Amino acid sequence: MRTKNDHFIPASNKLEPHLWVNQYADYLFAYACLRVEDKELAKDLVQETFLGALERLEKFKGLCSEKTWLTAILKNKIFDVYRKRSSGLNGQSLSIANGLEIGEFFDGETGHWNKQHYPASFAIEQPDTLQNKEFHSLLQSCMKKFPPLWVSAFTMKHIDGESTETICSELNLTPSNFWVIMHRSKVQLRSYLQKNWI
Template sequence: MEEKADYPSKKKTISEWVHMYGDYLFSWAYHKTSCNETAEDLVQEVYFAAFKNYEKFEGRSSPKTWLLKILNNKIIDHYRKLSIKEAKQEDSTSQFTDSFFNSIGNWKANGLEEAWAEEEHLLDNVAFNEVMEICINDLPAKWRLAILSKFLLEKEAVAICQDLDITASNYWQVIHRAKLLLKKCLEVNWFAKQ
């Protein structure tokens, strides 16, 4: 039966690995996440996991390979958690946008209907564009990308569906709900204050 590594030895080995492979692991994590903070956090988690599971390292691969495998699992977990978080945000946002309509599917009156009809040159107004940018940035990530791709980049629906990895019917639902949220945000943060 193998003897478990003593704490000082284990600590020394992990510390050496930090110096030997830390930059490589950070570069890989940054390549996969495009975020310094996230990459740093993931690499730190790798070393915590390596320390915790040090006895499971059998030496059949190099330490670098073992650490990279741990990192790849951490990256997958990161995106899984992010996906779940975005799905929950989209669900709650969808429920919110449903409240804009009455029982037969018509817009609920809010007294701002005439304001929309009167404004012709809003996009020439710097202050309006600042509010619009805030409203766009408040959209769920996938919705924001769909809106920007469609209206700013003027991409075709097929290309946007491929970029976002969604179906055509999901795309139209995303665009519809994003426009509803933008309308509500602009009404609250622009029209109601004019």
């Protein structure tokens, strides 16, 4: 007889911790590498994910797959890294290249690029540029030049697809600070790609 605290876990969603390393380690490692750009840290995060999952076995309700559940745990650990890297940085001045002000690049009313600073075409014919290894490598090189707070915010927004509200909450940013970071990181990214990709 089940009590009200028992959770029904479908047979297809039962946990099998003894298989996690073989089934999910490579996927989780690749997921972490894309977001933290440090292979040793990524390995540590995957190990911490497995340990954290073992400590929370009783919390798994079977509403998602093991892979999804483990990825969610890893994602929270990556957010912890972002918070640690960005703590104390959100009060710093957010300078951009060549001393130009953000208003020189963007229209104050619409937020769109001003015509004289409109990005040049990248002449890319592939439909999914992020899958292009050369482009990805160039993107990572550019992002290494960003302050840690920018990297965290940019990755959460444009790689993980997180909402502005989540990013602001996780990184302790105001919405206006977040949008300044996004605009300035895009300006630097555009400049870097135009010099090195086109």
